[in-house]
Amino acid sequence: MSMPTAIPQPVEREDYLNTKYGVWSWLLTTDHKRIALLYLLSITFFFFIGGFFALLIRLELLTPAGDLVQADTYNKLFTMHGMVMVFFFLIPSIPATLGNFLVPLMIGAKDLAFPRINLLSWYLYIIAGVMMLHCMLTGGVDTGWTFYAPFSTNFTNTKIVEAGLAIFVVGFSSILTGLNFVVTIHRMRAPGMTWSRLPLFIWAHYATSIIQLLGTPVVAVTIVLVAAERALHLGIFDPRLGGDPLLFQHLFWFYSHPAVYIMILPSMGVVTEIIACFSRKRIFGYSFVAFSSIAIAVFGFLVWAHHMFVAGMSVYAALVFSLLSYAVAIPSAIKVFNWTATLYKGSIRYDAPMLYAFGFLGLFTIGGLTGLFLAALGIDVHVTDTYFVVAHFHYIMVGGAVMGYLGGMHFWWPKISGKLYPEGWARLAALIVFIGFNLTFFPQFVLGYMGMPRRYYDYSHMPEFQILNVLSTAGATVLGVGYLLPMVYFLWSMRYGKPASDNPWNAAGLEWKTASPPPTFNFDEEPVVTWEAYNYEELDAPHSQEVPVAR
Amino acid sequence: MPDSSSATGLHTEEHNPALLHHFADPEQQRDAASLGMWVFLGTEIMFFGGLFCAYLVYRRWYFGDFAAASGTISMAYGATNTAVLICSSLTVVLAVWAAQTARRTLLITSLILTMLLGLVFLGIKGIEYREKFTEHHVPGASFRFDQAIPGHPGQYANPRHAQIFFSLYFVMTGLHALHMIIGLGIFLWLLTMAWKGRFTPEWHTPVEMGGLYWHFVDIVWIYLFPLLYLIDRHP
Numbered sequence A: 001m002s003m004p005t006a007i008p009q010p011v012e013r014e015d016y017l018n019t020k021y022g023v024w025s026w027l028l029t030t031d032h033k034r035i036a037l038l039y040l041l042s043i044t045f046f047f048f049i050g051g052f053f054a055l056l057i058r059l060e061l062l063t064p065a066g067d068l069v070q071a072d073t074y075n076k077l078f079t080m081h082g083m084v085m086v087f088f089f090l091i092p093s094i095p096a097t098l099g100n101f102l103v104p105l106m107i108g109a110k111d112l113a114f115p116r117i118n119l120l121s122w123y124l125y126i127i128a129g130v131m132m133l134h135c136m137l138t139g140g141v142d143t144g145w146t147f148y149a150p151f152s153t154n155f156t157n158t159k160i161v162e163a164g165l166a167i168f169v170v171g172f173s174s175i176l177t178g179l180n181f182v183v184t185i186h187r188m189r190a191p192g193m194t195w196s197r198l199p200l201f202i203w204a205h206y207a208t209s210i211i212q213l214l215g216t217p218v219v220a221v222t223i224v225l226v227a228a229e230r231a232l233h234l235g236i237f238d239p240r241l242g243g244d245p246l247l248f249q250h251l252f253w254f255y256s257h258p259a260v261y262i263m264i265l266p267s268m269g270v271v272t273e274i275i276a277c278f279s280r281k282r283i284f285g286y287s288f289v290a291f292s293s294i295a296i297a298v299f300g301f302l303v304w305a306h307h308m309f310v311a312g313m314s315v316y317a318a319l320v321f322s323l324l325s326y327a328v329a330i331p332s333a334i335k336v337f338n339w340t341a342t343l344y345k346g347s348i349r350y351d352a353p354m355l356y357a358f359g360f361l362g363l364f365t366i367g368g369l370t371g372l373f374l375a376a377l378g379i380d381v382h383v384t385d386t387y388f389v390v391a392h393f394h395y396i397m398v399g400g401a402v403m404g405y406l407g408g409m410h411f412w413w414p415k416i417s418g419k420l421y422p423e424g425w426a427r428l429a430a431l432i433v434f435i436g437f438n439l440t441f442f443p444q445f446v447l448g449y450m451g452m453p454r455r456y457y458d459y460s461h462m463p464e465f466q467i468l469n470v471l472s473t474a475g476a477t478v479l480g481v482g483y484l485l486p487m488v489y490f491l492w493s494m495r496y497g498k499p500a501s502d503n504p505w506n507a508a509g510l511e512w513k514t515a516s517p518p519p520t521f522n523f524d525e526e527p528v529v530t531w532e533a534y535n536y537e538e539l540d541a542p543h544s545q546e547v548p549v550a551r
Numbered sequence B: 001m002p003d004s005s006s007a008t009g010l011h012t013e014e015h016n017p018a019l020l021h022h023f024a025d026p027e028q029q030r031d032a033a034s035l036g037m038w039v040f041l042g043t044e045i046m047f048f049g050g051l052f053c054a055y056l057v058y059r060r061w062y063f064g065d066f067a068a069a070s071g072t073i074s075m076a077y078g079a080t081n082t083a084v085l086i087c088s089s090l091t092v093v094l095a096v097w098a099a100q101t102a103r104r105t106l107l108i109t110s111l112i113l114t115m116l117l118g119l120v121f122l123g124i125k126g127i128e129y130r131e132k133f134t135e136h137h138v139p140g141a142s143f144r145f146d147q148a149i150p151g152h153p154g155q156y157a158n159p160r161h162a163q164i165f166f167s168l169y170f171v172m173t174g175l176h177a178l179h180m181i182i183g184l185g186i187f188l189w190l191l192t193m194a195w196k197g198r199f200t201p202e203w204h205t206p207v208e209m210g211g212l213y214w215h216f217v218d219i220v221w222i223y224l225f226p227l228l229y230l231i232d233r234h235p
Helices: A023-027 A032-060 A071-107 A115-137 A151-155 A160-187 A200-232 A245-278 A286-300 A315-343 A352-375 A377-383 A387-417 A423-450 A463-496 B026-061 B063-071 B075-100 B104-134 B159-195 B205-229
Strands: none
Touching: A023 A032, A032 A071, A032 A115, A032 A387, A032 A463, A071 A115, A071 A160, A071 A200, A071 A245, A071 A387, A115 A160, A151 A200, A160 A200, A160 B026, A200 A245, A200 A286, A200 B026, A200 B159, A245 A286, A245 A315, A245 A352, A245 A387, A245 B026, A286 A315, A315 A352, A315 A377, A352 A377, A352 A387, A352 A423, A387 A423, A387 A463, A423 A463, B026 B063, B026 B159, B026 B205, B063 B159, B075 B104, B075 B205, B104 B159, B159 B205
């Protein structure tokens, strides 16, 4: 404020953060990097709302008796936890923040193909978010995030239509992001940036976008049918009127199973970038990793009915879906093995992003393998609707997707903010997250296998389950601290962090060849790509003083 | 860094006001818009695809009831509407051609004709809805259905299953009509732009994109008409 004009100040370089000031310069921006930050703020807000619900769920389960909340409230807690986390955090998490920020930078474009549609997608997200908040504050929904008919269409008297509309709108926002990515990756690549030179982060986002584009419309029309059935008393899913509730489940899971890959694929992309950078090697089996992303997107659309093995579908159809579910493990395994092969004989550094990537590798593998247990018809009957399922998908969504998201936030934070975060704190946080996560969810595998059903608020007839539930609740507390820490030191670093150089990790990739933070149009001169992806053999390892170590 | 804002001769093309800053040239911009529109239409196919899937399941289960219910909706209205939409596709093509060849009057006339045909379609649809309402064929508490199954004299359709037909009929044609109304809004905007003379042979992407959207909505109807109106019909 009181800057003495007599002393010559170093000329401040213009970047996307300081080029304009004021609320409207943000709310009306079409710069993909600013929109990414708008998304970052919004999804963080919803992450903590969803986390708050999770904490209440864990507190209720601390004791066998249903003492903290009533049964109806508990139903609403896990429903709102699921809806907020899935639709307002996990699905937009990496694509709308890191993807939005990095896709144009990585391919050498000035912006996404449709910048105004990009801003529109954020506004749709906000409108949906306000609707969802209003729905939560005025009663909420108690069906579980799956909206199963006919409970959702005929019996519950909670706010199905409003929540459904919110999800419809946020789905449209997700479609627009996917559409922007597909067109941008096809049409906006810099000269020389061929498909085989694309970072695997881009391939992962391309596959994600395809799922968003093909899956989301189906769940949208399913929600329209549920809302119409409720409001106008149609009988499309109501068995009393000749309708078929299984049809609802088919339509719902046709989107909602691939939605899991919307969450995990971008995370896989992030981990690929991190592992290549911190083992200083070209990724092993580039084209296999690239096409395994596409294979996951394709296979992912053919396995949805493994959520319905006990719902009364044909045994023969179940056999086919079981087999196909095993098939989707192949591209996932290809990725894990290629990452491992990349690590082999690499010059590995244990910086915070790499710690998250290691966490991802282990936790995703456990989550994926337990998914195979569930794809096996016999075991699935035993563990359906138990905590085994809950533990399995949290290993994928939290242990996989969120680990990758945090790893990516650390890896690209110097590029996003132009500041270095405190490395020591970051490593500590990664450790806390890993310990907290396993303490929370590993006991749930055991609980589920022993037979504790999910969605029960009271387990006083089986008090022997308490010890594992206490462990889980304790772990959730640790995990909460682990999630708060990065938020604190990221905010701290924006003001007090050391300035980051253009390429603090000495990483390959176009995004590191421009300034940190980048100028509004990303590159001062249009880049021309003459090198292959991950050319780490041509790059020096980062000098230790340049690495963000603050210890 | 070279000063790219001044006309230094680096760019051989003159500055095009319709070229957005982040595209290298107009061709890239047009390609991007075109691909974006096709991808969007792909999502629309999936949107209607969910409904078609539900329709096919129930049609297979309750074929006789669906045929009886289908017999009560007016084939004449449906066929007229099909013809109206096919004509509107022609006027849309004319509009795109007029924009490409800088025929402003033809462009404006074609856009107006397209909108008029769209309104005729919606008007006829409204008449059909009104008929269904007076016949108590709108699903809900006052739904009544007592028609025989075609080809099975004396065998009456199950009203509940017929109600599913009408539920799907109203949802599918309703969503289609909603797309028509959105299309009319897009064409109103195109008309004002054409009126102001904004479209040139070099830049008329909105006309092409609006045209693609309109054709898509037509094609959906081309599938809806036989599926809903022509179940087990015999002359």
